[in-house]
Amino acid sequence: MAEYEPIIGMEVHVELQTRSKMFCSCEVAFGGEPNTRCCPVCLGLPGSLPVINERAVEYMARAALALNCTIPPQCIFHRKNYYYPDLPKNYQISQYDFPLGVNGWVEILAGGKPKRIAIRRVHMEEDTGKLLHVAGNRSYVDYNRSGVPLMEIVTQNPPPEGLDQIESAEEAREYLQRLRQILLYLGVSDVKMEEGSMRCEPNVSVRLKGHSEFGVKTEIKNLNSFRSVYLGIDYEIKRQIRILEQNGEVVQETRRWDDERGVTVPMRSKEFEQEYRYFPDPDLVPLKFTEEWIEKLRSELPELPMAKLKRFMSDYGLAQADAEVLIDSPELAEFYDTCAASYKDPKTVANWLTTELLRLLNASGKKLNETRLTPAHVCGLLELVDAGTINRNTAKAVFEEMFNTGKSAAEIVRQKGLEQVSDEAAIESVVNRVLEANPNEVKRYRAGEVKLLSWFVGQVMRETKGKANPATVNKLLREKLES
Amino acid sequence: MSDRLCNLTIHEIHELLRKKQVSAREIAESFIRRIEEVDPRVRAFITTTPDYALKQAEAVDQAISRGEAIGPLAGVPAAIKDNMCTRGIFTTCASKILYNYKPIYDATVVERLYMAGATLVGKTNLDEFAMGSSTENSGFFVTRNPWNLDTVPGGSSGGSAAAVAADECAFALGSDTGGSIRQPASFCGVVGMKPTYGRVSRYGLVAFASSLDQIGPITKDVTDCAIVLNAICGKDRRDSTSLDVPVPDFTQSLRADVKGLKIGVPKEFFGFGTDPDVQAAVRKAVDLLTELGAHAEETSMPSVEYGLAVYYIIAPAECSSNLARYDGVRYGLRVAPDSGTVTRQTRGSKSSIVSMFERTREQGFGAEVKQRIMIGTYALSAGYYDAYYLKAQKVRTLLRRDFDKAFEKYDILVTPTSPTVAFGIGERADDPYAMKLADICTIPANLAGIPGISVPCGFKNGLPIGLQIMAKALDEETLIRAAFTYEQHTEYHRKKPQL
């Protein structure tokens, strides 16, 4: 049987987290009552005119640089003309042949192997309003989202020399996740697929392996999570291969992912397929960028997630899985970085953060910056464990206390009297008491039921409220039971 | 006295108010009476706002009685073309598609006039969405030329020009995309100026062709023109294309002095089948300026011949996009979808929403607007973009270069404003091309973004002739000085139509 290979193009839209909209002063926010964040400009009222939000341009330029794009010295806005009720002017202010960023790439790890996915362009535009479908023969229109700054990032197929394209559903998801991480690190968007601040419209085609021409593409819409991006693309690849294997023809069309049924279905009749008639928007003047401005933005870029991942692995000796967990949020990565730089064993810190900290964050629903935990506190705790002042079990309880109260480990240990007891004489008296109180168990142990040792340890720890040094307890119990 | 108040210019009204010889209320009342008297015949106004004007006049009178100094426009009745947004007052663009539209904000120019104390007597008729040269394309009714009610007032700011000529307001605002201020000013025997592109904010001007549209004054003389310019020019942060440059006091240029002024007379502007009497009047005006110390010579600007073609590609292209928003969803006319359409979209059938868009636009727009939308859509569509739109933009560059070259040699260019005087109502309705020729002398200034003024320079068969003066970008001062000098040595601007 013939072997097919898929090729995937990604068109990603990201809403920027500016305070005001792209071309007017209405607030950018999520949710709220319909049509309460509108003005003459974002409603497209006759006579209104757009004025460019400076920070939106800066955010998008920052993103373009982080995606390794070139920023041309001049860019202009075009009008993209099409009729749709969520588009108040029936044209969208967008960019066409002079976009903000061109020729970039995003590095992904495809099964651990690095690939550089080619990016053709990054451009600025305005978001549309929202259509709400209600019962009956009517739809409602809410323009709160109209005019929110939107960045479009488009991959390039085929890629130029030295760069790669996306060739599986897995790679598509990985690409999207890397993109999300980068934008999170830049602080330009909250990139939430579920809330629509990151939206993805992949196009998929398959071709016989080894052939160079592209197959017929279909575009998939309504993918609202990383999971559905993966499932939708995977489904579409299999559907197209099935058609081709039966000597059928793939139809070029837009398909909607039906999450419940797990299939893609055709959408958009010809009626809404438009010729966009792009032309330069006469209401906006061109943007010119100086080399100094671009270099300043470049120099202000933070360390990006992929670089951080590699550094955590090479400098701190972390496994990829642990490093991935730590870099996934910029706050956590920075927190870890600070801990690892001041504590002798970065791997141990990593373990504490990826287990205890993430457990507490999940349980509390808090974000890291909403807690009062500091890297110094975490290091302080680990140093107490190293010094034998407290044992590991106590340390977990102290960690939780630090997380909740913002107090240092030393303070908690002191206030609650949690110091580990390593004094042999003190522990010995407890051990003796436990053995005397449980003659039956002592007999069974001596009869060969040695696994009772841990039960005895537990009894001693309970008596000492967990503060006894476990090694000493073990040693003394063994000595006495086996003598 | 009070019944002749409506005959006065802005500066004359200001003098009377300043000396407390009349009240702002008396002034407003005089114009309101005049509108009642003559507008049933002239039909310059779509909406009149007498109560509004009286309320504003009241405020001016109170300021005067408090002893406050008043500005030159305080208490001066103004008319505003009905394509500039006035909060709470109908703004229809003379289109059925906006027959019921009341803006929720004021255009920047309207704000500025209110700030200056001007009173609003009404909103004037125009060719629908400012597309036309005779005001016959109004979606509601035709405005008449006060000099001869059987002729057109020109367009598209025909209502504004007629209202000024008929003394229904002391001054008016018009908008000029290809001559829509200057050409009707010429037909109605008044002064009209299109300032440099970017001088006056377009915020709140309902867009026709955004790269060409510019607001300007229509007044009874050049002095008034300078006074209104002072009030409306200047950077507006709501309009990205408004220029952030200092605005001079234009009344300082009201000096009768053209000594040493270099005048170019480009011959192409006389070659579009221009009426010999119009040519003669313009040449006579050039001779007068020469007598007064200016140096004039004939020159050539070959690319001007292409202006009309360039304009009739670029303006429709922009208009096709600007007018896309009139779809019946958010404001204005909505026509219900054809009952045969479906809400559940199936392949090949038309959906209700598309039917609503198409029927609303079909019934809401007039023939000329539809024609321009069609041309513009075509010129921008794939396969034709390079041949039409891009080509037109390139020729626009050539035209700008011709002007740049001319202004290296000359301070001003003098031409007819329009090849003819006002034509009869209905006379050119069937020939869209003949109609468009009326703008052939004015279009180049819009394409180049430079200022142009039309001042009265004679009559033919009792109908006014207009003299157009153009200057380089941002040099309205020279324009005003030349126009003022000419005006001071002629009497045409003092003539009034008999109504």
Added chain:
Amino acid sequence: MRLTAQDIADVARLSRLELTEEEKETLAKHINRLLEHFEKLQELDTDDVEPTSHVIPVYNVFRKDEPAPSLPVEEVLANAPDVADNCFVVPRVVET
């Protein structure tokens, strides 16, 4: 170049205009007359000429990213032909 009846129908569809047959004919006549006139432009050699999109040499006009109050919802909807639940109402739009 001349527009055919089909061209007119296509452009009308793109323009969202439901034209009558009579209008289509008149428009075809008028537009073709203008297109003839546009042919004049092809006489000019513009290969090395930059197109003019803006007549003024102005760049980088920005506003600060500062939110300002939006309109009260009553004003937003003041001119709307059909309103419900603070939304603009249109015939159902279904994309399937």
